[in-house]
Amino acid sequence: MTKIAVIAGSNRKEAESHRVGEIASQMLEEIGATADLISLRDIELPLWDESKGSKDLPEDSPWRTIWPGVSERLKAADGMVVISPEWHGMASPHLKNLLSCCTDRELAFKPGYLISVSSSIGGAYPIAELRMSGYKNNYAHWLPDHLIIRNVASFRPGAADDAAPDWLAPRMRHGLKVLCAYAEAAKPIRAEVVDLDLLRNGM
Numbered sequence: 126m127t128k129i130a131v132i133a134g135s136n137r138k139e140a141e142s143h144r145v146g147e148i149a150s151q152m153l154e155e156i157g158a159t160a161d162l163i164s165l166r167d168i169e170l171p172l173w174d175e176s177k178g179s180k181d182l183p184e185d186s187p188w189r190t191i192w193p194g195v196s197e198r199l200k201a202a203d204g205m206v207v208i209s210p211e212w213h214g215m216a217s218p219h220l221k222n223l224l225s226c227c228t229d230r231e232l233a234f235k236p237g238y239l240i241s242v243s244s245s246i247g248g249a250y251p252i253a254e255l256r257m258s259g260y261k262n263n264y265a266h267w268l269p270d271h272l273i274i275r276n277v278a279s280f281r282p283g284a285a286d287d288a289a290p291d292w293l294a295p296r297m298r299h300g301l302k303v304l305c306a307y308a309e310a311a312k313p314i315r316a317e318v319v320d321l322d323l324l325r326n327g328m
């Protein structure tokens with residue numbers, strides 16, 4: 126079965142990214158995939174620092190207590206949904222931090238479906254930013270199609286108060302189906318073709 130990590134990139138308690146992550150997870154289950162919602166709202170991931178790679182970490186270091194679990198969940202996935210809010214015209218720093226922490230092949234050559242959320246009519250900047258700088262050393266493979274959810278509070282598929290355009294939820298479902306197909310297709314590429322020892326960091 127296709128396993129998809131759904132990464133919600135906001136640390137806000139009432140994060141819309143988390144809510145959209147729940148919607149995406151439900152759609153993935155309906156499609157026949159399994160979804161693991163990794164919400165940065167719920168994980169106290171520290172900012173990357175040089176001690177992350179140390180072999181001599183104190184027992185209470187978050188790189189021992191928090192990161193390994195996140196890393197394992199990402200490694201178990203065949204593909205990712207990556208959801209970012211737009212903050213000050215940028216992707217969330219928490220999400221960029223997570224992407225920076227993925228130095229152990231967690232995401233490498235796995236397809237990623239980008240979704241941005243905006244409470245108004247923004248949302249293009251995080252997509253552009255992630256496409257430009259979110260993949261180099263972690264080798265995440267962003268799909269050519271992405272989704273921008275504007276006026277995100279109105280996006281409530283199936284609910285009586287759903288006020289989003291009627292094409293938006295079907296488009297998301299289509300994006301997730303494409304993601305699952307890519308995730309299956311990429312398995313032999315990772316297993317039989319890609320040599321990450323040769324590549325090391327991206328160029």
Ligand SMILES: Cc1cc2nc3c(=O)[nH]c(=O)nc-3n(C[C@H](O)[C@H](O)[C@H](O)COP(=O)(O)O)c2cc1C
Binds near residue numbers: 211212214244
């Ligand atoms: C600090 C901050 C900056 C924001 N900047 C933008 C922005 O530049 N463009 C935009 O469309 N929305 C902006 N918003 C509104 C967000 O789109 C909205 O809060 C959205 O729900 C954020 O996603 P989240 O709920 O997952 O955190 C900003 C919100 C915050 C809290």
